[in-house]
Amino acid sequence: MTKLLGGVEAGGTKFVCAVGTGPSDIHETRFATTSPEETLQRVLAFFSPYKPELAALGIGAFGPLDLRQESPTYGFITSTPKPGWQNTDIAGVIARELQVPVALDTDVNAAALAEGRWGAARGLSDYLYITVGTGIGGGIVSGGRLVHGLVHPELGHCLLPKHPDDTFAGSCPYHGDRCFEGLASGPALAARWGCDPAALPADHHAWDIQAFYMGVAIANCVCTLSPQRVILGGGVMAQSQMLGKVQTATAGYLNGYVRHPAIEENIESYIVLPALGSQAGVAGALALAGQKIEEV
């Protein structure tokens, strides 16, 4: 008997709710993220007709999240800057109302899982998914398992050297112009150049500076984690010149120190775009639900 799985991609700008088994067998609905009450009400409304058949539900959510099973606020979105969403119990509400086992992880961990299962990291044990959009985040798989540790990775808040031409004050409320997200997220680009980043021409100097930050951050991930592949997603990667610039920048900053043909000869298949595109988030939520069933 195939069991019905549910998935929720809980993003800062939109939510996607789905039932299915993977990216090629899915029924989904998307709506804008409003208040927690209203948004969670819409999630429950989507799933309630499936309640009798639903075997498990996975949630890939924006964070930071409390993922410590033993914590009284397990399953909560915690210190997010998103207005109204601080200390929101997301996993608990859904589990109680739908009476179903719920697996919660970060949106980027969910996307990383989906790319490993169905996308650009199939068959790999060590890889990294980075999204550069409204925020910057990373999902890391090491030895075949998602990295969690004490809390969960917050790759967007790694501290980076500043590009010599860059006088922007930064957009991170915690780290100003010191961290990756404060320097290179979509909102950072918008604030630095005073326009929608989608409107900046492909040959604008903005993209050299952007490639510097992304290249340094990826080089640091290579030195820290030694991934077999790096997948780059998020709205900013819609700039089609970026992938090549980032590949060149990363190889340049590593400067021959990490000797491996994957980096020295095949950087085009080492740093790649997601294969699942915008489907990765919700497919990853289904993959989380699938893992949950195997556990229980």
Place this chain on the structure above:
Amino acid sequence: MTKLLGGVEAGGTKFVCAVGTGPSDIHETRFATTSPEETLQRVLAFFSPYKPELAALGIGAFGPLDLRQESPTYGFITSTPKPGWQNTDIAGVIARELQVPVALDTDVNAAALAEGRWGAARGLSDYLYITVGTGIGGGIVSGGRLVHGLVHPELGHCLLPKHPDDTFAGSCPYHGDRCFEGLASGPALAARWGCDPAALPADHHAWDIQAFYMGVAIANCVCTLSPQRVILGGGVMAQSQMLGKVQTATAGYLNGYVRHPAIEENIESYIVLPALGSQAGVAGALALAGQKIEEV
């Protein structure tokens, strides 16, 4: 029947050879690292009397190392800057001459393993061992397993922002003043201040700059890996004022973003010194040998 285990700590300045089962049951010899031929000859001479009883031998070596089982140069020290040691087959020579199963890993991975088994990271699944000495390296355990990935981590070559007061040109042959090792290793300190770093007084500004680099690097590891604890070893940590300075700096750079009592309230037990001290390397080599026996 207890089997005899062998361990080799293969360092850039000294080698330690040992037989035993762990840090409290060990017989060891140390000698200076000279040419590969002479040094490996001394290793073989130490172990040959034990050859009939030796069940496995672990090596924790300076690198970079080729750890890909399928590679023709598996078990080699590869692109090291150490004169004479480029492309040295270390694991193969020892395995052939002693006719014993050999496990090779980086010196820092060995030390991390030892601290997890007998030292400052007992019972933890996710932690990090960083050594700041002649070089800078990191051994990472995630989900109970050493991180290997494509090659192995090279934490010392992460790119860092430069301290505003620092005009030093850096000592890394690959990255100059851009990377952690080029800015904060023992030799970098010696070159920046023109003296043996052990001779710099505890209140010298050198240690504020050093704490800046170490604090930023550790904050980045926290954002990337989310470890449950960070262990700091190596010659530079003999400066007893450094631990407190680094704890304060790391917490300052994270600036409240990563919310967890381990970081917000107990930084003194989050960033710690090794429990095994100078024993970690050779004990880790024995631990590698122990793992090898379980495999074969």
